[in-house]
Amino acid sequence: MLSRLLQGALVVLGVVAICFTLIRLAPGDPFFRALDEAAVPAAQRDAQRAAFGYDRPIPEQFVRFVVNAARGELGWSHSRGEPVARALATTVPVSALLIAVAALLAFGVGIPLGAWMGWHAERPTARWLDRGALLLLSVPDYVLALLAVMGPALAWRLFPVGGMRTEFGPTGAAGLLDVARHLALPALTLALPIGAVVARLQRAAMRTVRDADFVRTARATGASEARVARRHALRSALVPVLAYAGVHLATALGGVVVIERIFAWPGMGRLLYEGVLSRDYPLVAGGVLVAAVGAVLGTMLADLALRWADPRQRGLE
Amino acid sequence: MPAANDRPLALHVRDLGVRLTSGARPLLEGVSFDLARGASLGVVGPSGAGKTTLALALMGLLPRHAAVTPGATLRLGTTPLHDASPETRRLVRGRRMAMVFQEPMLALHPALSVQEQVAEVGIVHGLPPETALRRALDQLARVGLVPAATFGARRPHELSGGQRQRVLLAMAMFLEPEVLIADEPTTALDPALQREVLDQIDALRRNAGTALILISHDPDVIRERCDTVLHLRDGRPVGPATEGARPSPITRPSAGRAATTAAPERSAPEPAAPVLLDVRDLLVRYTGPSASGDAATSAVDGVSFTLARGETLGLIGPSGAGKSTLAHALVRLLPVAGGSIHFHGTDLTALRGEPLRRVRRRLQLVAQDAGASLTPHLTAETLVAEGLEVHGLARGTDARRRARTLLDEVGLPARAAAARPRELSSGERQRVALARALAPAPDLLVCDEPWAALDPDRRDAILALLDDLRARHGLALLVISHDHDAVHRLAARVLPMYLGRVAAAPHAAATT
Amino acid sequence: MNARLPRNALVVLGAMLVAAALAPWLAPYAPSAQLDPATLAWRPPSLAHPLGTDSFSRDVLSRMLHGARSTLGVAVLAVAVSLTLGTLVGALAATARGVVDALLMRLTDALLAIPRLLLLLLVVAGAGTLDLAPLALVLGATGWMTTARLVRQETARLLATEHLRGARVLGVPWPRLLRRHVLPGLAPTLAVAATAAFAAAVPLESGLSYLGLGVRTPLPSWGNLLADAESLPLQHWWLIVFPTLAIATTVLAANRLAEAIADGMQRDVDEGTR
Secondary structure: OHHHHHHHHHHHHHHHHHHHHHHHOOOOOHHHHHHHOOOOOHHHHHHHHHHHOOOOOHHHHHHHHHHHHHHOOOOEEOOOOEEHHHHHHHHHHHHHHHHHHHHHHHHHHHHHHHHHHHHOOOOHHHHHHHHHHHHHHHOOHHHHHHHHHHHHHHHOOOOOOOOOOOOOOOOHHHHHHHHHHHHHHHHHHHHHHHHHHHHHHHHHHHHHHOOOHHHHHHHHOOOOHHHHHHHHHHHHHHHHHHHHHHHHHHHHHHHHHHHHHHHOOOOHHHHHHHHHHOOOHHHHHHHHHHHHHHHHHHHHHHHHHHHHHOOOOOOOO | OOOOOOOOEEEEEEEEEEEEOOOOOEEEEEEEEEEEOOOEEEEEOOOOOOHHHHHHHHHOOOOOOEEEOOOOEEEEOOEEOOOOOHHHHHHHEOOOEEEEOOOHHHHOOOOOOHHHHHHHHHHHOOOOHHHHHHHHHHHHHHOOOOOHHHHHHOOHHHOOHHHHHHHHHHHHHOOOOOEEEEEOOOOOOOHHHHHHHHHHHHHHHHHHOOEEEEEEOOHHHHHHHOOEEEEEEOOEEOOOOEEOOOOOOOOOOOOOOOOOOOOOOOEOOOOOOOEEEEEEEEEEEOOOOOOOOOOOOEEEEEEEEEEEOOOEEEEEOOOOOOHHHHHHHHOOOOOOOEEEEEEOOEEHHHOOHHHHHHHHHHEEEEOOOHHHHOOOOOOHHHHHHHHHHOOOOOOHHHHHHHHHHHHHHOOOOHHHHHOOHHHOOHHHHHHHHHHHHHOOOOOEEEEEOOOOOOOHHHHHHHHHHHHHHHHHHOOEEEEEEOOHHHHHHHEOEEEEEEOOEEOOOOOOOOOO | OOOOOOHHHHHHHHHHHHHHHOHHHHOOOOOOOOOOOOOOOOOOOOOOOOOOEOOOOOEHHHHHHHHHHHHHHHHHHHHHHHHHHHHHHHHHHHHHOHHHHHHHHHHHHHHHHOOHHHHHHHHHHHHOOOOHHHHHHHHHHOOHHHHHHHHHHHHHHHHOOHHHHHHHHHOOOHHHHHHHHHHHHHHHHHHHHHHHHHHHHHHHHHHHHHOOOOOOOOOOOHHHHHHHOOOOOOOOHHHHHHHHHHHHHHHHHHHHHHHHHHHHHHHHHHOOOO
């Protein structure tokens, strides 16, 4: 257990190191060059240069970088006129809400559906569902988003077209409902491809497990098919799906960018996109760092869940 | 045999058959027997005979692609099972008819605790969970897993092979079924443990009056423990169910008899033949996750022996004795933890890299699963020729020509030369492996279980071939097998091996 | 190797690649030619323009064909880069083992943790615009990690096979072992890795172009064709539907192909022929 935590810490450090390399050693020195923008007040420019060790040797810059990141100092965003950390702090929770709901949908539907598909893999329905899932994950998420905007939003007026809440709209409980209505389409769009992958992974795992010896033993005790599937097979078949959960986080954080832009969801993705357009390097770099560290932590959590499901510690490589 | 009308039958089987749903040849045909209450039936046969298929058919646990043929009759006590609904059969499983599976590591759920798994049988058949869990602990104690609470909390990978087997037994006997089917319950265990487990089964059986169907490929075990015997071969019964006593005419892997048949050309080493191989105090440890939870015993524990030029030495012992490990260590496929292997005077354990590679020319191995040692995408000819090429003995067309000669010498038809391993039968693959091992003209050939997978005719053919090759090429042979008779026919000197050690005397009494 | 490759998938992929290669000859109009801004803008599909026209009265069919060149060309080049890098890293890790293996794999894990699209965004934020070739290079440089993992796993498995031990016992030296006994076994894995990488690269390239950060108009790409319709998606449905169909069928075909090869590999392992 301790060794895994240590390994996880090492990976986090590695991620930070890689981010540092990308940020500081990019050709043209965009990180510090961003401070030369007209919009940056002189006081900030000096403060930033001092904090990040402009003109200091690289190893010292790295240490400063890590310490700063730990303290929450991620640089200055000239396009927004505020510290990067503050810009991220307001938007990360918004994205987190979207991703969390999408993940709940994707895994909440994908796992039971995939388990059913795998257990009854010979049935035509299961086969068609599998093909459908493959099709679904072949359509890029921004295309799904566009189709969602075209269909349920515009054509059928089922959901609002964009944003997080209605301007001057209701507050309190009704306000929550308003947010939920705005959340529905983006979360669904984000969830569909991921759910498709989850369902197929679960299907494949379940299909293999149902022929395993210990499942046969469970049947030999006289347990019903349902109990065998639920209590014996599923727990083992969850392993690859949980392994994927960690990896998926990194993919989801990327997909968030396009979805948020199309649905005008005011999260980190949209923030970064606008940062790219304004060539606001520190902002994008800060976002990458936060996203990467978040992904590693999420993977570690998934790893813990994995070890519950299979105490033989056949965990991630 | 106890008179059948004294007690009602536990199991009545007539004309039981199993075939693949795809309609190909049947897996099992025409099996009939009666099992009296509390009696025991042994089911014997070589691997692939259909013994496990029979067990699964009785339990109603056949895999998806197989089914019982119509026209079979199966009755448990007074309950007909052959045309019963799936629900009826489900209710019977575990409660009135139970099974102990092979390979306990795979048969137990990896994530659930032992206690939970044993209790499962009770819960499934209506016991309240707390009661079932409590009784599960009692059951664990009954099979000798004490303290029960400690064992109950463990997971299967934390137990040794023998302990896992007992857990399966505890599960099967939990509700004191009328019939217990034990499928090779002792294969992975050493003889002492085998005895314990079988005694355990008998003890539990006697208490509950359970009838037993014991499946094994070891006729001695069957003979000792079973009232009647059913021989299976290729899915069919061989002769009617007979009284115990007669051993199977098929294979006799473990009778430790001194060879009495004359083996005319057995290599007796000339007294002055120089020592080719000198092994001293060889020590090889188990690597990787140990199959048993026991402490670190060594797979090869201080073995010493010599082998002279042109001599044939046999190495016999039960499975798990460490014979294959020794073979692999000799050819340096396994790391050696201690001792020395002097070959032509050089200590192999001290060689690495290119010098080791060059020595390999003189010391070759034909592995147990010879076919698996052949690279799948290369042809037989290429594989054998490689033996010549990598040691600089021939190149190109010359190498291929000589390869074809070698293939012919081991008795393979011409068409085999251009074939890939998967296109050949397992016997043919073995010959290819043999030809490849002979290509560099080694001085010593180690053969690991050369006839384990073969039936008697093919086994005799391989025996004759090895003897012939040995004479023709002046080879020394180290032949490893658990088949005493065959080894004694080929080798003058035989070393028995047991639990990693070699007995001092060259001949073995029974090793069990 | 025992793979039943889905014919449809092969046909689709082949057709796409051929269409991309022959675009200059197949396209009825020049892709950037604004044929008649006054009257021919935003026309739905018709006989003269089977896939309609866009906001600048450019023929969509021609733009789709030339867009295939951008999208598929970038994807193919990206796959070449990521496949090479990934194979080198994976094979090295598996053969060297020990510390080298651990280091390389931790590096791979760390890079995998960084969302690929965000990495690409970072590059664009720093570099500004990206031409086709640099875009492909960057895509490849950010996508080799999955291939490395696959190659490492398969190489490690091949090195542990019984037949490799058999060849070692025979005395086959390492260079020959790798060349004749290991590498040919890698071919299916590389095929899977390549098709999967391709299936990942196409949406990434088109996504970037859609955002305006990849291939910039007037140069067409399947992605930026979609962007054209954003403002009034319902009214200009043909600008969304056709690129969507193209992307979806291409990615679907690549995915199915990758799966078929992977299944074939699994069958070979099960039957003991690998």
